[in-house]
Amino acid sequence: MSETETRTSERTDGDTDESAAQAQLGTAPVEEPPSGPAIGLIGWLRWFWRQLTSMRVALLLLLLLSLASVPGSLIPQRDASANRVAQFMKDNPTLGGIYDRLQLFEVYSSVWFSAIYLLLFVSLIGCIVPRTWQFVGQLRARPPKAPARLGRMPAYTTWRTDAAPKDVLADANKLLRGRRFRVSGGEGSVAAEKGYLREAGNLVFHLALIVMLIAFATGQLWRVEGGKLVVKGDSFTNVLPSYDDIKSGSLFDYGDLDSFGFTLDDFHSAFEPTGPQRGTPREFSAKVTYWEGADGPQKKASIEVNRPLTIGDSKVFLLGHGYAPVVTVRDGQGDIAFRGPVPFLPQDANITSQGVVKVTDYRDAKGEKDQLAFVGIFTPTFGLDEVRGPHSTFPDLNYPALFLSAYRGDLGMETGLPQNVYQLNDKAMEPFTTKDGDILRESLRPGETMKLPGGAGTLKFERVERWATFQISKKPATDWALVGSIAAVVGLAGSLFLQRRRVWVRARTDEDGRTVVEMAALGRSESAKLPEELGALAEQLRTTAPVAEPCHADDDAPAGSGETGPKRGDSSDTHEGAEK
Amino acid sequence: MNIALADNQALADFSRVLALSAMAVYALAFVAHIAEWVFGSRSKVARTAAALSPKKQSPYSKSVEEIRAAENGGGTAVLEKPKVVSRATVGGRPDLPDGPGAAGGDAQGDTFGRIAIALTGLAFAIHLAAVVTRAVSVTRAPWANMYEFSLTFSMVVVGAYLALLIAKKNVRWVGLILVTTVLLDLGLASTVLYTESDQLPPALDSAWLWIHVSLAIVCGALFYLGAVGTVLYLFRDGYEAKLERGGKPGAFSTSVLERLPSAATLDKFAYRVNAAVFPFWTFTIIAGAIWAEDAWGRYWGWDAKEVWSFITWVAYAGYLHARATVGWKGRRAAMLAIIAFLCFLFNYYGVNLFVNSLHSYSGV
Ligand code: HEM
Numbered sequence: 006m007s008e009t010e011t012r013t014s015e016r017t018d019g020d021t022d023e024s025a026a027q028a029q030l031g032t033a034p035v036e037e038p039p040s041g042p043a044i045g046l047i048g049w050l051r052w053f054w055r056q057l058t059s060m061r062v063a064l065l066l067l068l069l070l071s072l073a074s075v076p077g078s079l080i081p082q083r084d085a086s087a088n089r090v091a092q093f094m095k096d097n098p099t100l101g102g103i104y105d106r107l108q109l110f111e112v113y114s115s116v117w118f119s120a121i122y123l124l125l126f127v128s129l130i131g132c133i134v135p136r137t138w139q140f141v142g143q144l145r146a147r148p149p150k151a152p153a154r155l156g157r158m159p160a161y162t163t164w165r166t167d168a169a170p171k172d173v174l175a176d177a178n179k180l181l182r183g184r185r186f187r188v189s190g191g192e193g194s195v196a197a198e199k200g201y202l203r204e205a206g207n208l209v210f211h212l213a214l215i216v217m218l219i220a221f222a223t224g225q226l227w228r229v230e231g232g233k234l235v236v237k238g239d240s241f242t243n244v245l246p247s248y249d250d251i252k253s254g255s256l257f258d259y260g261d262l263d264s265f266g267f268t269l270d271d272f273h274s275a276f277e278p279t280g281p282q283r284g285t286p287r288e289f290s291a292k293v294t295y296w297e298g299a300d301g302p303q304k305k306a307s308i309e310v311n312r313p314l315t316i317g318d319s320k321v322f323l324l325g326h327g328y329a330p331v332v333t334v335r336d337g338q339g340d341i342a343f344r345g346p347v348p349f350l351p352q353d354a355n356i357t358s359q360g361v362v363k364v365t366d367y368r369d370a371k372g373e374k375d376q377l378a379f380v381g382i383f384t385p386t387f388g389l390d391e392v393r394g395p396h397s398t399f400p401d402l403n404y405p406a407l408f409l410s411a412y413r414g415d416l417g418m419e420t421g422l423p424q425n426v427y428q429l430n431d432k433a434m435e436p437f438t439t440k441d442g443d444i445l446r447e448s449l450r451p452g453e454t455m456k457l458p459g460g461a462g463t464l465k466f467e468r469v470e471r472w473a474t475f476q477i478s479k480k481p482a483t484d485w486a487l488v489g490s491i492a493a494v495v496g497l498a499g500s501l502f503l504q505r506r507r508v509w510v511r512a513r514t515d516e517d518g519r520t521v522v523e524m525a526a527l528g529r530s531e532s533a534k535l536p537e538e539l540g541a542l543a544e545q546l547r548t549t550a551p552v553a554e555p556c557h558a559d560d561d562a563p564a565g566s567g568e569t570g571p572k573r574g575d576s577s578d579t580h581e582g583a584e585k
Numbered sequence: 586m587n588i589a590l591a592d593n594q595a596l597a598d599f600s601r602v603l604a605l606s607a608m609a610v611y612a613l614a615f616v617a618h619i620a621e622w623v624f625g626s627r628s629k630v631a632r633t634a635a636a637l638s639p640k641k642q643s644p645y646s647k648s649v650e651e652i653r654a655a656e657n658g659g660g661t662a663v664l665e666k667p668k669v670v671s672r673a674t675v676g677g678r679p680d681l682p683d684g685p686g687a688a689g690g691d692a693q694g695d696t697f698g699r700i701a702i703a704l705t706g707l708a709f710a711i712h713l714a715a716v717v718t719r720a721v722s723v724t725r726a727p728w729a730n731m732y733e734f735s736l737t738f739s740m741v742v743v744g745a746y747l748a749l750l751i752a753k754k755n756v757r758w759v760g761l762i763l764v765t766t767v768l769l770d771l772g773l774a775s776t777v778l779y780t781e782s783d784q785l786p787p788a789l790d791s792a793w794l795w796i797h798v799s800l801a802i803v804c805g806a807l808f809y810l811g812a813v814g815t816v817l818y819l820f821r822d823g824y825e826a827k828l829e830r831g832g833k834p835g836a837f838s839t840s841v842l843e844r845l846p847s848a849a850t851l852d853k854f855a856y857r858v859n860a861a862v863f864p865f866w867t868f869t870i871i872a873g874a875i876w877a878e879d880a881w882g883r884y885w886g887w888d889a890k891e892v893w894s895f896i897t898w899v900a901y902a903g904y905l906h907a908r909a910t911v912g913w914k915g916r917r918a919a920m921l922a923i924i925a926f927l928c929f930l931f932n933y934y935g936v937n938l939f940v941n942s943l944h945s946y947s948g949v
Pocket residue numbers: 006031032033034058059060061063064067125128129130132133203204207211214497500501529902905906909
């Protein structure tokens with residue numbers, strides 16, 4: 006980030022021209038040492054802004070953001086698993102209270118987490134906008150002329166030739182242009198620069214980060230996500246009252262739900278029949294008919310895990326599935342009090358399910374109004390053992406059975422309090438009992454009927470229907486997040502794999518009337534490729550400006566060559582020109 | 586259907602036998618590597634100390650003088666290839682020669698080293714066969730649970746190492762450490778993590794499984810090589826610094842560290858590997874997000890695995906920046922790289938085993 010500073014601090018004297026050679030080789034701002042703020046409000050504000058938009062602080066914020074995300078991965082989050090949060094609160098009331106106050110159950114929407122990424126966002130924009138302008142300016146500028154002492158550049162080579170300086174420079178010019186350098190001539194030297202794409206890539210990367218952050222924030226604020234259980238044959242319409250549960254970002258308006266609907270025509274599942282993974286799901290698919298608008302044309306589609314259905318801006322995901330026993334309840338008068346599928350909720354991998362049949366419109370044998378509830382378990386493949394009682398041994402419908410006990414009394418539906426449809430609030434309910442005084446329990450196979458004592462009615466287990474749960478979600482700017490992230494990778498690759506570098510060639514006539522050619526290269530950062538490239542360029546240039554025979558081998562031996570040459574280390578710091 | 590299943594079971598068992606055979610050959614390679622180090626210890630070349638000898642009290646100014654000399658004189662007339670002078674910049678220390686490698690220039694040691702590499706190559710071939718038969722037996726990509734992930738992961742690490750060797754890169758110094766960790770990884774995989782051959786649950790059945798997970802494996806394997814380079818860099822750098830201060834490192838550390846490449850070389854190796862992998866790691870996370878969008882309806886949900894991928898990403902980004910920042914070059918940046926790799930490891934083992942995550946596919 007502050008290559009400039011590195012170099013200057015290493016140097017001792019007379020390095021103004023070297024700094025010039027470095028000038029504008031990148032858009033990285035020179036990192037200032039953290040000094041105290043200047044006096045006055047304006048001075049203080051300026052200091053604050055400079056700190057905020059420095060790369061160092063940006064990285065610090067990024068680091069902070071990643072640290073801040075850790076607790077969310079270790080403490081249960083309300084958003085993902087409200088049940089586990091409730092359990093945690095129950096198990097550790099004190100700690101839970103502290104966590105709750107610190108917003109540790111909703112880390113990713115907490116004030117402190119948001120503060121960090123908002124600051125980061127400001128920091129990025131404050132940094133990237135000036136850099137973009139600077140880069141545009143650099144694109145128009147020419148590479149700076151050769152520094153006085155090329156030998157101080159990180160890569161350097163020199164030789165003598167009999168070709169005229171003018172010709173050498175002309176050749177160098179042509180050679181560098183041929184290699185797609187940007188070239189500018191000067192007095193007795195040529196300056197060239199290449200690798201602007203690195204800067205472009207870097208800018209694209211940082212701009213893409215901004216795009217991603219905006220897309221992410223938009224997605225958070227305007228998202229909406231709800232769940233719905235649909236029994237086969239039933240339909241769903243995308244309006245607020247249709248949902249079993251729904252949550253949304255703070256700026257979403259439920260009136261903006263996309264207008265569409267679908268019917269669940271069929272549901273398929275397949276499970277591993279044998280082996281150690283017996284019962285593991287292999288395939289789920291929900292066949293639906295959907296329409297857009299109030300009553301648009303009907304279309305067929307299949308929704309599978311990993312293959313959501315996209316309708317407009319919304320996506321419909323298949324989340325889960327289960328069984329709904331279809332029952333007919335007749336009351337004490339012999340009238341049908343309830344008829345239809347009742348979804349039972351799976352409790353384990355083999356879909357042992359629990360549920361309640363609630364009957365509100367009921368009259369007993371005497372014709373008095375009352376309410377009924379049948380509570381129990383459904384097993385798609387019935388099994389029985391001592392410990393678990395009735396349970397399912399396989400998730401498919403191989404030997405379905407229904408176990409119910411019956412209650413009468415007040416279901417408590419009129420209180421207006423929200424009720425869990427899958428559980429019975431049995432406070433005001435009284436179980437039916439057998440003649441021995443035990444609670445009445447019966448197991449039913451499809452087609453069988455359970456009789457309530459005293460002519461109180463019957464329940465017939467007709468057959469089994471399937472249901473599926475869907476998640477309907479709409480998250481704006483998802484496309485932008487994708488575009489941003491792809492641009493980020495491309496830009497990142499450019500900024501990491503490309504080198505921005507400068508090459509200078511100087512040719513002058515020495516005391517012996519020979520031409521001394523000097524070449525030097527400078528990059529944004531140290532790289533082994535730089536000397537290699539310079540070597541290859543020099544080799545190319547030597548084809549037209551060949552090395553001259555040394556004239557006085559003894560006293561004029563160039564200090565930089567052979568045995569008197571650089572001895573700092575060996576092979577590793579003198580790079581032979583790239584092999585052809 | 587059942588016949589096919591039986592076939593697959595036999596193939597899966599065969600794959601397991603292959604994995605165990607590969608372990609046996611890796612164990613032989615391990616022994617050969619040890620022999621290489623032992624025989625290599627007979628040679629006593631204190632090249633580093635020599636390069637840092639008191640004559641070069643102030644190494645940096647010396648090199649500047651030399652460059653000046655080169656500049657004033659100019660001309661390497663007698664050489665055929667242009668000789669390029671490049672300035673030493675790393676760590677303010679002069680460029681030190683790389684160590685001679687584990688064999689330490691000892692002919693017998695070198696023979697053992699070559700045997701070790703040949704054995705590693707053979708073990709790799711068996712290892713590859715184990716992965717392929719596993720893939721065929723489950724008729725899908727062999728990385729849906731931790732056993733398969735570990736099996737494939739170590740295969741890719743060894744493959745990357747061999748590829749670097751073939752490309753004539755100076756990486757023989759990784760050999761012993763690599764074989765040791767591969768043995769540990771395979772040992773762990775075939776005991777604790779072993780999962781019966783099995784097809785995928787629907788949630789894992791996606792083209793993104795191929796892209797996302799295979800990239801994650803390759804990135805992890807290369808990050809691992811980078812991390813080994815970084816750890817060795819820290820040791821070697823400490824050694825060089827001690828010598829520079831005029832200290833006397835112990836005989837054992839001299840014997841071992843003297844044979845490693847110089848700190849500058851190790852640092853450069855680690856940086857290049859990490860920088861090259863970083864964009865791919867970024868893309869791995871993006872591919873995961875695309876998959877999550879398809880599977881769960883949100884591309885980013887701060888699930889534990891996602892959080893730790895993000896943390897790993899930030900840590901590596903921090904490292905890349907630190908490398909280019911004055912006060913952070915060298916050891917401090919190296920610490921960041923190690924932290925980054927530890928995050929990667931935690932994301933794999935820690936999150937799979939200890940954290941309740943949508944990504945818990947360990948099968949253990
Ligand atoms: C979300 C926060 C940021 C991330 C993840 C990020 C990431 C990166 C990465 C990965 C690189 C490439 C590293 C390399 O070249 O070795 C980079 C380079 C750079 N970034 Fe950032 N950056 C962030 C914020 C900023 C901010 C706020 C600034 C403004 C001061 C900034 C300025 C730079 C500069 C000047 C470079 C070097 C360009 C070059 O080497 O040519 N970055 N950044």
